[in-house]
Amino acid sequence: MGRSASASGWCDEKSSSVKKGPWTPEEDEKLVEYIKRYGHGSWRALPKLAGLNRCGKSCRLRWTNYLRPDIKRGNFSQEEEQTIINLHALVGNKWSAIANNLPGRTDNEIKNFWNTHLKKKLLQMGIDPVTDRPITANNSDNIHNLYYLMINHILSSLAPQLLASSGTCSSLANNNLMMNMNPRGADLMRLHYSDAKIQVLRNILVQQLLSSTSTPNLEAAFNYLLPSYSSSSVHDHIDHEYSRVNINHYNYFPHLQGFGNGGAPIGFVPQNPTHASAQPSNLSSNISGLLKALHDLDHSQPPRAPPVLVPSSGSGTGTSDKLLGYDDHATFFSSTTGSNKICTNNNNNRDHSHQLQLGGSSSSYATPTDQLPLLVRSPAPSPDTSAANPTVENNISNTTYSTTFEAWGNPPDLMDHDDDATNHSYWKHIIME
DNA sequence: AAGAGCTACAACCGCGAGCCA
C-alpha cells in the first residue's frame, strides 16, 4: 500500500495555505483554461502550473465532478432514475460503475441523488435501500412482498432451464476466461450467466412492483427470459412447483389463473396489487402458511428435471434470435427488438469495452404489456474509435476511468447454485468486469 | 421578520489499488 495521500503531497497537510472550500469562478476559469490547453497531466503538479492555490486532489475533483465539458446538469430523468435503481440493486454502492452507465452523470452526483432522493423513495415504498428488498417479508398487509417471494421462488426453480438455454456460449469462447477453461469451468461460466439472467429479471420484476400500477407481468418476463419455452409449460411448471408443497397458489395469486392460455395473458390483466380486490380473500389468514410453504420449498431438494423445453429454430448454434444464447457479437441476451441503449459509452477515454446495457422500450418497466428491457453487452469498440471521434476531452485528458473491483465473492459451487448471496455477488463481477 | 430545521449537493477525507523504480 502506498503512503497516505496527505503525506505524499496529494493533499499536503503541511501546506496550510492551500485553499479549501468552494471554488470561485476565477479558480474554475484557471483550471478549465489550463486543462484545455495542456491536459491535466499530473494532478499533483497541476495546481502549481495552473497558478492555483489548491491541492491536486481538489483540482481533480472539481474537474471530474463539475467542470468537465461532458457533464450533464439538471434533474435526473425517470429513465435515469430507473437505471440507477436497477443498477444499484445489482451492484450496490458502486457509484462509479453506475455512473459508467449514465452518460454525463458523475459518481458523486449519482451518490448524492441516491442518498437524497431515491433512498427516501424506496423506503416509502417499503423497500430496503440497502438490500433493495422488501423491508419485512412478514408484513401480511403488503401484497408486494408476496409477489416478491413468488418471483424469487419461480425464478430459482427455473434455474435449470435457464442454464440449458445458455446454448453453446460461442461468444464466450473468445473470452480469456474461457480460453483455458476445463469443462467444469465452462459449466460454471454458463451457470454464472444464467444466474445473471435470474438476477436481472428479478430486478426488472421488482421494478414493476415498485410501479404500483399493475401486477408483475410474468408472462412477458418469461417470454423474454425463455422465448422458446411455451407459456403452457411455464404454467405447468408453476403448478408443479406449488403442488410439491400441496398449496393451491391460485388462492394466493389468482392472477396466475389462465396464465399461458393460448397466448392470451388473461391472468395478467393490469390491476393494482395494493387494491383490496386484488388480494385473495383468504390471504391474510393463510399468509403464514404460504410463507412457510415457500420457505420449505426453497430449502428442499434441488430442482428436479425441468419440464420439456421446446426447442426453437437454430437451436444449438447460439445465434438464433429465439435463443437466449451468446452470439458471435458478444450479445449477452439476444432479441429481435430493443435497440435503445440506456447506457452508452460516450466517453472515449474510458477503458470499458463492454458495459452493462439496458435496451428495449425506455418506458417499459412500469408497463406490463411492453417488451421487457434487455440486458446486452455492447460490442467492444474498434481500436480507432476514439481517434475517429475526437473530443475536447480527448485532447486534454488521457485519464482512464477504469473501475476496479474487489473480489465480490467466492466462485459458486455447482451444487450450491441457488445460494442467492453467492450468485448475486459473483455474477456482478462478470457483468461489471 | 427571524430563527430553527431541513434539503441538496459540492467538496473533503481516508483508504487502498495500481504502477514503477
Place this chain on the structure above:
DNA sequence: CTGGCTCGCGGTTGTAGCTCT
C-alpha cells in the same frame, strides 16, 4: 519484493438555500 507515488473510490462533512414555525 518492496516501498514511494499517483489516483480513484466511497463515505462523510460543510454549507448555501429553502421551508416551516
